[in-house]
Every structure is written in structure tokens, then in C-alpha cells.
Amino acid sequence: MPNIKSAIKRVKTSEKRRLRNASQKSSLRTAVKTFEKAAAGTDKDAAQEALRFAARKLDKAVTKGLIHKNAAARKKSRLAKRLNALSAEA
Numbered sequence: 001m002p003n004i005k006s007a008i009k010r011v012k013t014s015e016k017r018r019l020r021n022a023s024q025k026s027s028l029r030t031a032v033k034t035f036e037k038a039a040a041g042t043d044k045d046a047a048q049e050a051l052r053f054a055a056r057k058l059d060k061a062v063t064k065g066l067i068h069k070n071a072a073a074r075k076k077s078r079l080a081k082r083l084n085a086l087s088a089e090a
Contacts (some may be wrong), residue, residue, distance in 0.1 A: 024066055031057040032075070039082050051083050 002008050035050035058072040 001079060002086045021064075021066055024064060025060060028054075028061050028066070032079070036082075039079075039086055044083075047083055047086060051079055054079060068087055 002011060010057055031050070031054040033056045035047065038047040038050040041047070055076050058067070061067045062069045062072045
């Protein structure tokens with residue numbers, strides 16, 4: 001444990017930030033998995049709604065600095081490609 005006051009504060013704030021980031025990242029992963037589960041099924045409307053929610057989560061993660069903007073764009077592109085394949089199949 002640090003002795004200097006600013007270092008003590010830094011430990012506390014970084015722990016709070018770590019917990020918040022972990023929660024946001026977990027929520028993001030859950031949204032992506034929800035889409036993948038919906039895409040595996042046959043319900044196109046549910047998959048489309050799940051994609052919108054996952055894309056919103058990805059965009060929010062970029063603004064919070066959790067993931068890089070190109071990583072978010074790549075993930076959104078891949079999810080949209082899966083939805084389009086599902087649409088073409090049906």
C-alpha cells in the first residue's frame with residue numbers, strides 16, 4: 001500500500017475504474033452473445049433487434065475508451081454480415 005496521499009487516491013480511483021470497465025465489458029460481451037444466439041435461431045426480427053442493441057453497446061464502449069474504434073467497427077461489420085447471411089438464407 002502506498003504512503004503518499006496522491007498515490008493512495010490513485011489506487012482507489014483506478015480500482016473503481018477497473019470495476020466499472022469490467023462491468024461494461026461484460027455487458028458488451030453478453031450483448032454480442034445474445035445476438036449470436038438469436039442469429040443461430042430462425043427468428044430474424046429478434047436477431048435484428050439484438051444486433052441494434054449490440055451495436056449500441058459497441059459504440060458506447062468506444063466512447064468510454066474500453067475498446068478501439070476500429071475493433072468496434074470490425075465487430076459490428078462481422079455481426080451485420082451474419083445477419084445479412086441469415087436474411088439471404090430465409
